[in-house]
Amino acid sequence: MDTKKLVADVQEILAANGDFSNLSDKEVYAPSIQVDRKNVYFILHEDGKKCLVACESGNTVGDFDAVATEDAGNGKTLVVAELNQKNNEAISSRFPWVKPISRHGYKYTFGLGDRLGTASNAHLRLFKGRGIFPILAQQSIRELLLTDRTELDVVQSASWAVFEEGYTTGWGADGDHVKEPYEVEYAVESGCTMITLDATKKIHNEIADLSDSELDAKFNALDPEFVTRFNNDYLDKTFKIGDNSEVHFDKKDVEQSVLIYFDAVVYATYIYHRFVVPNNLDFEISMDETIVPTTPANHYFFANELKNNNITPETIAPKFYGEFQKAIDYIGDLDRFEREYIVHESIAETFGYRLSIHSGSDKLSVYPIIGRLSKKNGWHVKTAGTNWLEALRVIAKEDPKLMQEIYKYSFDNLADVKPFYVFHAEQSNSPKPETINDSNVMSLLTDDNPRQILHTMYGNVLNYQESFKYVYRDRFFDTLNKHQDEYDDFLNRHISEHIDLLQGKAATKEEVKAKYEPKN
Numbered sequence: 001m002d003t004k005k006l007v008a009d010v011q012e013i014l015a016a017n018g019d020f021s022n023l024s025d026k027e028v029y030a031p032s033i034q035v036d037r038k039n040v041y042f043i044l045h046e047d048g049k050k051c052l053v054a055c056e057s058g059n060t061v062g063d064f065d066a067v068a069t070e071d072a073g074n075g076k077t078l079v080v081a082e083l084n085q086k087n088n089e090a091i092s093s094r095f096p097w098v099k100p101i102s103r104h105g106y107k108y109t110f111g112l113g114d115r116l117g118t119a120s121n122a123h124l125r126l127f128k129g130r131g132i133f134p135i136l137a138q139q140s141i142r143e144l145l146l147t148d149r150t151e152l153d154v155v156q157s158a159s160w161a162v163f164e165e166g167y168t169t170g171w172g173a174d175g176d177h178v179k180e181p182y183e184v185e186y187a188v189e190s191g192c193t194m195i196t197l198d199a200t201k202k203i204h205n206e207i208a209d210l211s212d213s214e215l216d217a218k219f220n221a222l223d224p225e226f227v228t229r230f231n232n233d234y235l236d237k238t239f240k241i242g243d244n245s246e247v248h249f250d251k252k253d254v255e256q257s258v259l260i261y262f263d264a265v266v267y268a269t270y271i272y273h274r275f276v277v278p279n280n281l282d283f284e285i286s287m288d289e290t291i292v293p294t295t296p297a298n299h300y301f302f303a304n305e306l307k308n309n310n311i312t313p314e315t316i317a318p319k320f321y322g323e324f325q326k327a328i329d330y331i332g333d334l335d336r337f338e339r340e341y342i343v344h345e346s347i348a349e350t351f352g353y354r355l356s357i358h359s360g361s362d363k364l365s366v367y368p369i370i371g372r373l374s375k376k377n378g379w380h381v382k383t384a385g386t387n388w389l390e391a392l393r394v395i396a397k398e399d400p401k402l403m404q405e406i407y408k409y410s411f412d413n414l415a416d417v418k419p420f421y422v423f424h425a426e427q428s429n430s431p432k433p434e435t436i437n438d439s440n441v442m443s444l445l446t447d448d449n450p451r452q453i454l455h456t457m458y459g460n461v462l463n464y465q466e467s468f469k470y471v472y473r474d475r476f477f478d479t480l481n482k483h484q485d486e487y488d489d490f491l492n493r494h495i496s497e498h499i500d501l502l503q504g505k506a507a508t509k510e511e512v513k514a515k516y517e518p519k520n
């Protein structure tokens, strides 16, 4: 590391008066440059590695955990520092926008779960100026378990990308699909500003299978105060919501809503007072992974009971009609989806929050509908696995043999991931590995069933070892890192398909596919 050259870089930056377009040292990553009076900070790309360079007065530079230092004259010291947590604390104390913030007040927000920690730079370059607030750090506890990463890893890699790209307009960090208090606390302590409380364990789907008489008996076995209050508040009542929607509660609606969802209301209220308020968290409540769809009556009941407890979440993720399976487009009747979405959107607007769309990767058919119907109130869309699949697209293109090995392993061990995700792909309805070769390997990224297999087997692939050595991980990252620019391009193309439809810049899935699909 030539620290004297870096001192010269600093002098050139100070002399450039903000025009960093033609610096002599091309290893200085220009979008990262920050000049604060006579202090200079930037990310250096050297030999495939990144480090932070800071040059400021000697009596403050000690905040940084330096691997090299150099006297820069005039009482200033230059330090070279690793992109670690201590240096993230130091740089974010100088530039607060390096830390995540809440989505509150933002109309359009987008979750960009990055399972690898290498996608955020591309995401930020795409989102600059798009009017969409990026939730860069978004990993569920499930994803952390499967990728052997920590929540801090996720928040830190996103935060450093924010500094590196000079993204000063705000970003979020979502502790996604947290279920237990200890998971919420872990997310908060790792720096998350948002939590997605997964209420699945408190949503009693089995109630939906009860006969009318069993349902009635179970409901009337509740404390009389509850039976009276719920019947008085909801039974045979019709609630007008928005300009052209209404929700009616017949007896079954009341009894199912109470017995399926009220436990989740109580739990969400507990989490709200124990964690959300004290930490000023941005609060999402998800029910998208329950078995039964959230009817408009269920949704209205849930929102109204939260309101009775003076709780307004930032977003709620109902389980919509149809299927939002991993890695593939929406499955269901679009006309019915639209009819029900109108009511869900009216409920969200009435109670002051936005709808959140989980498993948002590749759901291109519903984005024109969501973009149009949620244009006034806004939306939150969550993607994650699609970023992993774009990484595999790089592998398929640059190392087809490795891609074929990864697919075979994923295909052969698919049963391992079935407990974690719901999806249609099976060995019986997917291409046999022996039919995949260099000439058709890209079809693994375009055909639905292999996409689902590859989308969900990410953790198993990344962590599979033989004789104490990773079988795929090192070759995977070596190839991906060598082709980061290609990965960035594939990511931007794919996420552009989503946001162009959501923002009404395109009308159909076919239009964006024709415009963006990578031309191999």
Ligand SMILES: O=C(O)[C@@H](O)[C@H](O)[C@H](O)C(=O)CO
Pocket: 113, 139, 140, 142, 143, 176, 177, 357, 358, 359, 360, 361, 382, 383, 384, 385
């Ligand atoms: O795979 C996961 O656990 C997450 O990506 C989770 O599904 C997330 O909430 C999501 O919906 C992103 O598409």
